[in-house]
Amino acid sequence: MLSFADIIGPLERLRIEVPSWAYGNAGTRFKVFAQKGTPRNPFEKIEDAAQVHRLTGLAPVVALHIPWDRVDDFTELADFAASQGVELGTINSNTFQDDDYKFGSLCHLDPRVRDKAIAHNIECIEIMNKTGSRDLKIWLADGTNYPGQDDMRSRQERLAQSLSEIYAHLSDTQRLVLEYKFFEPAFYHSDVPDWGTSLLQCLDLGPKAFVCLDTGHHAPGTNIEFIVAQLLRVGRLGSFDFNSRFYADDDLIVGAADPFQLFRILFEVVRGGGFPNPDVQLMLDQCHNIENHIAGQIRSVMNVQEMLARALLVDREELTQAQQRCEPLGANEVLMNAFYTDVRPALAQWRVSRGLPADPSAAFWASGYQEKIEAERVGGTQASWT
Ligand code: PSV
Numbered sequence: 123m124l125s126f127a128d129i130i131g132p133l134e135r136l137r138i139e140v141p142s143w144a145y146g147n148a149g150t151r152f153k154v155f156a157q158k159g160t161p162r163n164p165f166e167k168i169e170d171a172a173q174v175h176r177l178t179g180l181a182p183v184v185a186l187h188i189p190w191d192r193v194d195d196f197t198e199l200a201d202f203a204a205s206q207g208v209e210l211g212t213i214n215s216n217t218f219q220d221d222d223y224k225f226g227s228l229c230h231l232d233p234r235v236r237d238k239a240i241a242h243n244i245e246c247i248e249i250m251n252k253t254g255s256r257d258l259k260i261w262l263a264d265g266t267n268y269p270g271q272d273d274m275r276s277r278q279e280r281l282a283q284s285l286s287e288i289y290a291h292l293s294d295t296q297r298l299v300l301e302y303k304f305f306e307p308a309f310y311h312s313d314v315p316d317w318g319t320s321l322l323q324c325l326d327l328g329p330k331a332f333v334c335l336d337t338g339h340h341a342p343g344t345n346i347e348f349i350v351a352q353l354l355r356v357g358r359l360g361s362f363d364f365n366s367r368f369y370a371d372d373d374l375i376v377g378a379a380d381p382f383q384l385f386r387i388l389f390e391v392v393r394g395g396g397f398p399n400p401d402v403q404l405m406l407d408q409c410h411n412i413e414n415h416i417a418g419q420i421r422s423v424m425n426v427q428e429m430l431a432r433a434l435l436v437d438r439e440e441l442t443q444a445q446q447r448c449e450p451l452g453a454n455e456v457l458m459n460a461f462y463t464d465v466r467p468a469l470a471q472w473r474v475s476r477g478l479p480a481d482p483s484a485a486f487w488a489s490g491y492q493e494k495i496e497a498e499r500v501g502g503t504q505a506s507w508t
């Protein structure tokens with residue numbers, strides 16, 4: 123097995139993108155719980171995200187969701203982010219919260235609704251031009267609830283057409299990232315249910331289209347690392363939305379439900395050249411329903427770092443040799459030795475050597491930041507994920 127000193131170089135290059143919506147109130151369709159000190163606008167969300175980066179050194183980029191994070195002046199928001207030591211990242215479009223989208227957005231039967239959804243995505247590209255963002259992330263709630271409700275095949279054609287109109291507005295350095303999800307809110311069929319559909323649409327669009335893999339968007343038991351391997355093979359893995367789930371898409375803290383799965387995914391990312399690699403954006407997509415938002419994000423980025431360190435510790439030469447000797451148990455042991463290595467003390471030392479707190483969670487609670495925002499952020503409307 124490799125030693126921590128062997129992996130420090132690549133590990134230092136970890137840059138996790140955090141979602142602005144993680145700092146707002148969240149919940150389920152049954153209840154959204156308010157927390158004291160919750161941001162009331164995108165600027166305050168950025169302040170909280172910057173706090174996570176200050177304490178961990180891992181999260182210098184913040185993803186925005188439009189219209190949740192719409193402001194009058196995006197240049198001002200980008201400048202504010204820079205003053206806080208972070209930058210604005212992926213722009214997520216939202217075509218799932220308007221009455222017009224009841225029967226879909228980019229796949230809708232009615233060209234008026236499709237045009238509205240296309241125009242929204244073009245507006246997002248215009249925002250990207252101001253924020254300096256590279257990626258437009260599209261997730262669609264489009265689908266049907268009942269067999270026969272609409273013609274699934276025509277919907278794919280409409281999707282291809284709508285996406286190509288959006289794609290045409292990207293600059294040479296911008297990318298379109300298409301996220302898939304197998305069900306919810308559509309319960310019979312989703313128009314982009316899986317990586318195969320997303321990939322086919324991306325291949326049709328051109329070289330600036332990539333697949334986004336949200337770890338929560340698969341049926342139980344899916345071998346997600348295999349999907350990672352496939353997408354990296356064809357150079358179309360654009361980004362991750364990291365989270366974890368026990369049952370359906372519940373957006374829990376990444377690595378909480380199944381740390382071993384996160385390790386396996388990150389090992390395949392490393393093995394396939396997806397890390398360190400700025401073309402594969404490691405992003406979180408989470409909601410903190412019952413835990414403190416900022417502490418939840420701190421834990422999340424540390425979980426990714428821990429599992430990435432373990433994945434980097436795998437001695438790939440030793441692994442290849444065992445594989446070539448056709449030794450299943452020997453090869454498996456090489457992986458498991460790395461997985462079972464407790465990297466937390468070494469990571470704490472690494473943090474201290476960089477002037478960061480050894481224990482970012484404890485440092486957060488001791489910092490007084492939470493008390494400060496609770497005292498300052500009174501009145502106004504708290505942000506929530508909707
Ligand atoms: C959909 O479930 C999703 O994963 C998409 O990424 C959305 O943009 C996000 O959740 C909203 O929380």
Ligand code: MN
Nearest residue numbers: 301336363407
């Ligand atoms: Mn997602």
